[in-house]
Amino acid sequence: MPDLPVDPTDPWIRPAQTFPSLTDEMIERIRPYGTEQLVAEDTYVFRRGDHSIDFLLVLDGELQMFADDPIQGRHHLYSYKRGQFSGEQNMFTHRSILLSGLCLAGSRVIRVCHERFRALITGEPDIGETIIRSYILRRAGFVRxxxxxxxxxxxxxxxxxxGVQRFLIRNLYPVTIMGVNDADAPSxxxxxxxxANDLPALITPDHxxxxxxxxEILADELGLFEPPEDDALYDVVVLGAGPAGLASAVYAASEGLKTLVIETMAPGGQAGTSSKIENYLGFPTGISGLALAGRAHIQAQKFGARLCVSRSAASLDCSNSPYAVGLSDGRSVSTKTVVVATGARYRKLDIPDYARFEGRGIQYAATAMEGQICSGQEVVIVGGGNSAGQAAVFLSRTARHVHMLVRxxxxATMSDYLVxxxxxxxxxxxxxxxxxxELAGEHGLExxxxxxxxxGETSRCNASNLFVMIGADPNTDWLDGCLELDRQGFVCTGLSSDDMTRHPYAASKPGIFAVGDVRAGSVKRVASAVGExxxxVAAIHQYLAAAH
Structure with a gap:
């Protein structure tokens, strides 16, 4: 029997990058950042669910890593030995960790406390690059x-x-799907x-x-939500974690500004749902929106930005400075400046029964998850922009056939390479x-x-998945008259006569800016959103300096 093909993108078969061993010279450079410790007896140095854990570099002995499965219980995954180090992406956050670490008796480690970890990453950039790459791959392996x-x-x-699966995957939380008709499901x-009335239901590792x-409940219970600091005054609050918002967070945090990002769904915005972006500078083979968002997310966290997932901006009190941003959970955040990067929400088709099939066959994104759902099936895509084109090319690899409809x-509306x-x-x-x-179906789209x-010819396709990618409307309803909007609801910028805020991205109130798809006149491309x-951030510095 022939061997099954090996997927070269699987992090578990790339141990040199996923679980690298640092050289003796690198180990010596890490010593000043931490303390050497001898473990006298078998000790759990961290457990699943802990927050803000320390970085451990093994000098001698073994650090064993364990995962908790809701059904199978605790099991050994892998071990770190000399020159290898603990951790994954949550080292940059205050989120709950996924694994437990057991250090065996007689082991020696260098422990770098959580508060010093970022100093190590930025102070030793070549070591930091190795660590960050391995952390990205480890988390990708957990999800995969x-x-x-x-x-x-x-x-x-x-x-x-x-919907639950999409939220978890986009926030890089590992999840196993069990259908109600699977053999083990009843037991x-x-x-x-x-x-039956409790579905869908998520069984957590602690049962x-x-x-x-x-x-919101998922984020709270799984440790994905990092609340804003109590009574903190932020230099900048970024509303939205799409490409524009993440770029603002990276540059603001890297330049020493106390930065908070508020995001309703997951890092990446609509770009995070793109199966592959092939014309983004610096990625000649293309990159998925999820991967690009994940890299930007960890980059922002590396510099100290805090990202609050599962909450949205519900209000903005711009009558006084500092400004007060009201969140969907009732919290209020104080900030000296605001970057509105809330993007846009998907447009819907105006046809009978459309609402009945939302969540039952109508899709707004084509990621790997949707690709699996559509495997071997007929698929219909509506839209003529790049997102629709990327979806068509991506889904054509697994679907039986893709029907693409444009008005x-x-x-006229799509990049030539996709056409x-x-x-x-x-x-x-x-x-x-x-x-x-017309859409038809009894319990779902058929x-x-x-x-x-x-x-004038009419066609009918037996398709259970319809991808609607016909553009988006600005997500600005929550502003409630605080800022000047154009007729379509996009934020007007570049209008201020105040010297402190005269900038192409300055909104109609001093210290408030708008970037990305939510801004009137913006170019709806990932690269331009990142640029904005x-x-x-330069305008934010200018405003803060003048206000001070």
Whole structure:
């Protein structure tokens, strides 16, 4: 029997990068940042659920890593030996850790306390690069192999289950999916007291059960939420963690500003759902939106920015300075400046029964998760922009066939490299001048009907997944008159006559700025959003200096 093909992107088969051994010279450079310790007896040096743990570098002996599975219990994953070090991405945050570490008797380690860890990363950049790369790969391995997380039970194609799964995956939390029709599901549901009306339900590693959880509950119970510091006055609060918001956070935090980021869903915004971005500078082979967002997220945290996931901005009191940002959970955050980077929300089709099929076949993103759902099936995509084109190319690898519908000519709204791939693919049928007229299905989407406005011909496809990618509307309803908006609701910028805030991205109130898709006149591209987010920090410094 032939060997199964090995996936070269799997972090577990890249030990030299995922679990590197530092040289003796590197070890000596780390010594001044910590203290050497001898472990006299087998000791758990950290346990799953701990926060703000220390960095451990093994000199002699062994540090064993264990994961807790809700059903199988605790099991050994791997061990660190001389020159290897503990940790993963949560070392840069105050989030709960996923694994437990048992240091064997007689082991010697260098312990760098959590408060000194960032000093090590920035003070020894070559060592920091090795550590950060390994941390990114380790977390990717946890997610890929569903290690250290929970078990999500529900109907596999249920919109509610997919919503929970999407939130967890985009926040890099490992999760195993168990369908209610799987062989083990009845006994597991009985063991944990889960009824049919409780689905979807997440069983946590400590045997807790979250029934029909909201994103806020998931973030709180799984340790994903990092609350703002009590009574803190921030230099800048960034509202939204898309490319523009993350860029603002990276540059602000790296330049010494006390920075907080508020994000409703997960780092990356709409760009985080792109299967592959191929025209982003510096990535000749392309990069997924999730990977790009993950790198930017850890970069911002490396410099000390704090990111609050699962909360949104509910209000902005701009009548007094410092400004008060009201959050969806009732908290209020004080800040000297604000960067509005809340982006836009997906537009919806105006056709009968549309709302009935949301979460039951209608999708707004094409990630690896959706690719698995659509494997071997007919798929319909509506939209003519780059997001729709990327989705069509990506889904054509696993779907039986992709039908792409656009209202006008595709070349007018999409990058040429995507146009050429779509037109040359035998797995994609392009229908220009077409519009959907009907959705059908009993419990979920089962068929899509559209009309060719040029010929009048009607087509029907038995598809259970419809990807709607027709643009977005600005997410500014919560501003409630605080800032000047244009007719479409985008934030107007560059209008201030105040010398302190005269800047292309300055909004109508001093010290408040807007960047990315939420800004009127912005170019809807990832690279331009990153540029705006980074450039605006210079204006923040200018405002703070003048105000001081």
């Amino acid at each position: 192999h569903a290690t250290g997380g929970g078990i999500l039970i529900g109907h596999r194609e249920s919109g509610d289950l997919l 597991v549901m009985q063991r944990f007291g889960i009824g 807790g059960v979250l029934k029909q959880p909201s994103n 006008s000519r595709i070349s 050429q791939r779509i037109k040359s693919s035998p797995h994609i049928t392009l229908c220009e001048g077409c519009e959907i007229t 068929a899509v009907t559209w009309i060719d406005r040029t010929s 987010g980074s450039v605006v």
